[in-house]
């Protein structure tokens with residue numbers, strides 16, 4: 001991970017409108033300004049910074065991440081250039097479909113046959129990855145052969161956010177409504193970014209507490 005900027009940079013971007021930007025350490029007044037900006041949705045001062053993550057995640061997680069368009073840059077490994085490695089996400093535990101919310105899941109209450117589910121998942125992966133290898137051995141091009149690989153395959157990307165787009169992403173994806181697996185990535189990204197912009201995150205969390 002790498003980053004540019006800090007809480008002070010956000011304050012200075014806001015203060016430049018009245019010529020008040022400065023190099024002094026972050027003051028109590030600056031912290032109150034950050035709170036004000038967040039509460040009143042003055043978003044642009046939060047865009048003058050960059051946070052780059054290397055994200056190695058299953059394709060089904062990446063498909064959700066890539067929906068975040070504003071203030072987000074991405075470069076991803078290409079299955080046309082390279083042979084995809086044998087990296088399969090295996091859920092540590094399977095969940096049931098939620099009875100009321102059609103896109104949500106609920107913890108296993110002990111009635112799900114976890115061993116059978118694991119076996120089916122592993123067999124499907126083995127068959128798919130084996131087919132991929134077999135197609136390559138036949139001489140089929142990588143860009144076509146990858147079509148048989150499942151969504152549990154790991155992909156890897158550089159994602160760059162600014163603080164505004166990152167907070168928006170975390171708000172939507174580190175949330176109980178988001179898929180559990182995607183939430184783990186959003187939470188890890190928040191944990192990495194929070195020490196870099198501690199006052200912004202503290203005030204943003206206070207604003208959204210209980211949501």
Ligand SMILES: Cc1cc2nc3c(=O)[nH]c(=O)nc-3n(C[C@H](O)[C@H](O)[C@H](O)COP(=O)(O)OP(=O)(O)OC[C@H]3O[C@@H](n4cnc5c(N)ncnc54)[C@H](O)[C@@H]3O)c2cc1C
Pocket residue numbers: 067068069070071165168172173177178179
């Ligand atoms: C729990 C959950 C379930 C979801 N389920 C589905 C689903 O079933 N199917 C599905 O297709 N997607 C689904 N999504 C994706 C969702 O619809 C958004 O595409 C995704 O969350 C990105 O949010 P966003 O558009 O606000 O972010 P960004 O693309 O980063 O945009 C940030 C903000 O910029 C503004 N903006 C960006 N683009 C435009 C534009 N073209 N016009 C006007 N304003 C714009 C908006 O204010 C937007 O909130 C789901 C997301 C979540 C969190």
